[in-house]
Amino acid sequence: MESLQVYLDGLFKDVPPSAAVRQAKADLLAAMEDHYHDALARGLSASEALGEVISSVGSIDEVLAALDVHPATSEDAEAPEALTAEDAQGYWQATLRYAAGLGLGVALCIASVALAVFFDRNPDTDALSAISFLLAVSGGVASIIFATTHRRRVARGLRHFAVTPSINRLAARRLEAYQRPRMIGLVAGITCCICSIIPAIIIADNLGAVLLLLMVAIGVFYMIYVQAINNGYKRLAEARPGQLFH
Amino acid sequence: MISSDSMRGYNDAIILAVLARGDSYGFEISKAITAGTNDAYTLRETTLYSTLTRLVKSGALSAYAGELSYGRPRTYYHLTAIGRTILAAKKQEWHQVQGVVTHFLEE
Structure with missing residues (x-):
């Protein structure tokens, strides 16, 4: 009976394996199987029989007490090391680089179109248009990959450390202090994006579109940059104390 | 159905x-207990197994x-043989317990 075996394995999952525990599991499984077949013979359906067996199993604590076995408890497990202010500082430093790399990467991808359009205006620079487009796109993608990988590496190194109340407070203070720069960044970014329409209206030429795209790229950079830094502070400010960093 | 608390001290003796x-x-022991008590008392599998384990350890x-x-x-x-001696002692103890409880509860 696989279901009974799975149920029993679940009950014993925190119990260190030993010959006595293996014997106890085998004997309990045998008794449960006998009980199951007896219930079937009494006319119960398979699921009713399973329900009857499981409800009559009882607690394995008494079995473990009889065997003198003590399951591994969370208190017995080694407590995780606490995250220090330096660790948090290192993480925020990595977040800063991540914010710049990600913002630059996305901005470059947008600007690549502007470059293509700019060089496309002159038939002599057609090749330059394609080359500049490809270079900007690959530079943008590389920047995004580099930024993401770097931050992930730093975060992975801290994954076994627990967040403490003092780190929570430090992060909350940083988060609060960052709200003003964040607001300025967001307003600047949004303004840049809205104003990008102006050169497109004033300059009828393709140059208008080029300027529009460049302004959007700058606006997007600002928005991503401040938001990513903000999220770095928020992640530690909102993590529950005792919880592992993730 | 008799609660397992009331029977706790006598699981050993009943199994013996x-x-x-x-x-x-x-399972046969468990079934014999259920049938012998007309379904009034059923031993949980873990209780039965832990009692059996203790009785094996004690040599009964x-x-x-x-x-x-x-x-x-x-x-x-x-x-x-040790188990038989324990069972005989438990039987004697039970007669005394029965007498005491009956004296107070059936007055």
Whole structure:
């Protein structure tokens, strides 16, 4: 009976394996199987029989007490090391680089179109248009990959450390202090994006579109940059104390 | 259905008494108890197993691998001489307990 075996394995999952525990599991499984077949013979359906067996199993604590076995408890497990202010500082430093790399990467991808359009205006620079487009796109993608990988590496190194109340407070203070720069960044970014329409209206030429795209790229950079830094502070400010960093 | 709390002190004696009739294995012992009490008392599997384990450790029972059950050897239990002595003492104790409880509860 696989279901009974799975149920029993679940009950014993925190119990260190030993010959006595293996014997106890085998004997309990045998008794449960006998009980199951007896219930079937009494006319119960398979699921009713399973329900009857499981409800009559009882607690394995008494079995473990009889065997003198003590399951591994969370208190017995080694407590995780606490995250220090330096660790948090290192993480925020990595977040800063991540914010710049990600913002630059996305901005470059947008600007690549502007470059293509700019060089496309002159038939002599057609090749330059394609080359500049490809270079900007690959530079943008590389920047995004580099930024993401770097931050992930730093975060992975801290994954076994627990967040403490003092780190929570430090992060909350940083988060609060960052709200003003964040607001300025967001307003600047949004303004840049809205104003990008102006050169497109004033300059009828393709140059208008080029300027529009460049302004959007700058606006997007600002928005991503401040938001990513903000999220770095928020992640530690909102993590529950005792919880592992993730 | 009798609560397991009321029966706690007598699980050992009941199991020893079942095994005094002959060697048996887990579920058969449990079934004998349920049938012998007209379904009034059922031992949980873990309670039965832990009691059997304690009785084997104390020497009241011996365990051996018996016939195959669904492809696995069943563990059979045998009442030893020590087990018989414990059972006799438990019987005597029970008569005294019964007398005391009856005296107060059936007045």
